[in-house]
Amino acid sequence: MIKLDSKIPSGPLSEKWEKYKTGLKLVSPANRKKLDVIVVGTGLAGASAASSLGELGYNVKVFCFQDTPRRAHSVAAQGGINAAKNYKNDGDSIYRLFLDTIKGGDYRAREANVYRAAEVSNQVIDHYTALGVPFAHDYGGMLDTRSFGGVQVSRTFYAKGQTGQQCLLGTYSSLSRQVNKGTVTMYSRKEMVDLVIIDGKARGIISRNLVTGELERYSAHAVVLATGGYGTVFYLSTLALGSNPMAAWVSHKKGALFANPSFIQIHPTSVPVLNEYQSKLTLMSESLRNDGRVWVPKQKNDKRHPNEIPEEERDYYLERQYPAYGNLVPRDVGSRAAKERCDAGYGVGDTGLAVYLDFKDAIKKQGKKAIENKYGNLFEMYEKISGIIPYDEPMRIYPAGHYTMGGLWVDYNLMTTIPGLYAIGESNFSDHGANRLGANSLMQCSGDGYFILPYTIADYLADDIATSKIPTDTPEFEKAEKAVNERIERLVNIKGNETATSYHRKLGKILWDYCGMIRNEEGIKKGAKLLKELEEDFYKNLIIPGTGAELNQELEKALRVETFFEIGQLMCQDALNRKESCGAHFREESQTETGETLRKDEEYAYVAAWEFKGEGKEHELHKEPLNFEFVELKQRSYK
Amino acid sequence: MKVTLKIWRQKNAKAKGRFVKYKLENVSPEMSFLEMLDYLNEQLIKSGEDPVVFDHDCREGICGACGLYINGRPHGPEKRTTTCELHMRSFKDGGTIVIEPWRSKAFPVIKDLMVDRTALDEIIRSGGYISVNTGSAPEANSIPVGKHLSDKAFDAAECIGCGACVAACKNSSAMLFVAAKVSQMAFLPHGKPEAADRVQSMVKKADVLGFGGCSNTYSCEHDCPKGIPVEFIAKMNREFFKAKVCKQKVE
Ligand SMILES: Cc1cc2nc3c(=O)[nH]c(=O)nc-3n(C[C@H](O)[C@H](O)[C@H](O)COP(=O)(O)OP(=O)(O)OC[C@H]3O[C@@H](n4cnc5c(N)ncnc54)[C@H](O)[C@@H]3O)c2cc1C
């Protein structure tokens, strides 16, 4: 019987972490060398954790499925990273960052975790700066900041529209330094396909060598997952094509509870779908909403060129509906508003599934050069995809699947319900509630890896200093490897005639339609049923050329798609269970008179943590009540 | 559109490769280049053939995974464009497109169009970092960085590690890649303490790994998808020279 213990320390909010930290056990430098830690993932979360643990002297093994750690999906983050430095003297503070995050997440995150993330944010910026991350500076040589959605202060540090790239290359450089020193061993092009548990503890992984197809065994005293999000469940999303939840999912099936799986953020500003073969949607950073104004024509089905539509015939609907925040409303609000306008017939472009993001006024006021300085690379990117030059006419944008607030359930130590298995970064559920604020993810991923996990994992490892190397020639490894082999054989031997990608596309569409931006009971049930049928077909008609014992990109995809079917089913179950609206989870049955999310705090102020009970069996729901000691629960308002 | 593709097929690192011709119909000009290859692969798989293997991930020009040699140019015909950002509207209807992997001794072919670029990681490991441990950084604004310097450092830091510069160079030189990292850190005050060691060990490492020297033909700059300019190679050379002089003084 699993009992959820969040391990949140008592005491005043601002003292919790400081106090707790000093009470944690330590491992002496001499003993660290003897302890192995596996880190799966080299994004901001994984690379920062691995390099920090390496610096401390642990023996670290790091994995990624790309050819090099520098390509982890964090590299694609654009707009920025938040910190409570208050450099702008605009009233920011750790407490305000905490408050904005709790509110932005629609009161479905843990207070203590969020406060801690805000608390370490300033150190994150100090560290990146020291690593040589070229954040934007002002003329006086000080760091510059800008505003992001859902807040009224300017706390977002940035490096043009490539903040993720620059931060990731910063962590990659410290990771490289540790690889050079020999404290960290890098395993690229290796995909974790199973978790190995010995005597109830996470003790290793099975990975598939993506070049040779061989299954390999790696052991450690603890395993850290930093494997990112699963927005790719919709097929078309703003994520890199390889992003997938398999590592988290196989761990879930071995006993790690999965929390709030249906909390997926749909980002309001992505380049819309342009052709039927499209393989991904490219994000246009939220930072653009600092200067861009969102509008649709006031007239339905207006086919005129946007530049020919006069000012008085434009509906700047965000500014109209949300005068206080205007174009900078949080993402969930912005996305639903765009969908609402398009569904009502005001959408633009060939498909009618787009709205305008216009820079005309900003260019007039600040000059083209200033706009180019801020967003040059994004404008260039947009032009390459669409052929439209955004300096001359408005961009067309539409919401797209983007970020998963849901993930593996972790306690205050970032440990899952499997002892010795940690989850950090986007792969856990802990800090963003039902909706993540812009630039808060890079902050959380880095904070987790640099300044939280290294402390909490020591507390666990301290009890393991007498445990020698974990051998891999044991029945547990044997059994896990055999099971993976069977999984692979099963898929390869179907020999049908439909590719993994084709199934992925179809399953993504089902989830997008029935468990996407707007949900209702009937729809979710229908989606779950369609998904089940498609999954049955998948096991009858999938085609994978070649075998498992070689480089096989189709097999890689099929293994991931298999996971998407299962996680998709749990998403539906979770969405069905939560008969309230909160953040990105919008249940039609629960809305205010003006169409905003309506929470039901008495019934649903809890984290929904799901337990896997075996193949073909129903998941069991565990509730972690969210106790708000410091914040008063309110209806979110951005009006 | 209709296109004829001539694609380099090679079973593994040791096998001998060859070009294979494919005719592809109903290609939409709106497709990205990689979506066109997905479309080809979909057909190959269904007809029982081995799909073409290539690296990719972000498909928006930032991760550096993609990289094909297209009609004799790394990343194809458009300037400042990665393979994944390339669209079929850049090609002629009815034309032939030749697709090869990066060619360099330091980048062995793994299969078809996929190569091993670990050598670039090894160059970074030899010194492409600032040695600061987690927890020891000073307050971020305590070391002012002039705007022009942080902008310059950013321009250099834009390198995505794709290796096109190496593929473009007749000497397989990685100097643009090395110079980008060396310059980024040399522009910033934080990178100064290790500047001399950094440039020396990175240049040496590139040499050991089998990358060639630079003979100033500038094809790297021409084909770099991020527009990293050769002026950074000049900057690196100055850093290298400075390092030598400094070393001599110390000794
Ligand atoms: C287009 C875009 C723009 C964004 N912009 C911003 C922004 O401006 N600010 C912000 O705060 N957030 C932004 N985000 C969100 C943010 O980028 C991500 O949430 C964050 O980078 C996730 O980092 P991570 O370290 O958790 O995982 P990732 O960076 O996704 O890394 C996952 C790692 O795990 C590895 N991995 C996964 N599965 C396996 C496996 N089975 N075996 C081996 N390795 C595996 C991968 O190889 C990779 O190394 C953006 C997201 C997108 C999609």
Ligand code: SF4
């Ligand atoms: S310098 Fe340019 S071409 Fe060379 S690796 Fe970097 S981005 Fe690619």
Ligand code: FES
């Ligand atoms: S796939 Fe990432 S740069 Fe092309």
